[in-house]
Amino acid sequence: MDVVSMSLDSLESAVKEIVQRHGGSEYELVAILNDVQKVCGYLPESALIQVAKGLDVPLSKVYGVATFYSLLSVEPLGEHVIRVCENAPCHLLGAESLVDVLQKELGIPMGGTTSCGKFSLKYTSCLGVCGVAPAIMIDDEVYGNLTPDDIPVILDKYR
Numbered sequence: 001m002d003v004v005s006m007s008l009d010s011l012e013s014a015v016k017e018i019v020q021r022h023g024g025s026e027y028e029l030v031a032i033l034n035d036v037q038k039v040c041g042y043l044p045e046s047a048l049i050q051v052a053k054g055l056d057v058p059l060s061k062v063y064g065v066a067t068f069y070s071l072l073s074v075e076p077l078g079e080h081v082i083r084v085c086e087n088a089p090c091h092l093l094g095a096e097s098l099v100d101v102l103q104k105e106l107g108i109p110m111g112g113t114t115s116c117g118k119f120s121l122k123y124t125s126c127l128g129v130c131g132v133a134p135a136i137m138i139d140d141e142v143y144g145n146l147t148p149d150d151i152p153v154i155l156d157k158y159r
């Protein structure tokens with residue numbers, strides 16, 4: 001279910017359940033936001049307000065964390081989120097050439113979402129697989145040792 005098809009009541013109870021599952025601890029804020037994003041597809045303001053209420057912390061703190069981490073998004077995302085690592089090892093080994101092909105294939109700039117809502121394209125910090133740089137992640141799947149020629153083949157799996 002995404003937030004569009006979710007009533008405010010069900011959003012409230014979903015967030016409440018997630019906060020409880022994490023012991024109502026503000027130290028779990030990143031994990032809580034990650035779980036809320038899995039339910040809503042992204043982090044709408046109404047969900048951030050519920051998280052702040054549930055943890056009894058200022059909304060500014062929740063918003064600050066939600067906008068700091070590249071794996072979290074306060075904007076609606078496409079069905080598949082493609083994240084390109086922008087840290088030095090991937091950059092040095094050709095991440096920008098992957099970006100060129102991704103942008104061309106999808107017809108959107110980095111940070112954009114295709115008009116059909118299928119793909120979003122984002123930069124991310126290190127994916128933790130520097131040994132196979134350059135790397136990208138699509139949803140929860142990581143792809144490494146990439147060349148520009150690999151991109152259309154990988155995209156076909158999601159089209």
Ligand code: FES
Nearest residue numbers: 085090126127130
């Ligand atoms: S720098 Fe790209 S995966 Fe670590």
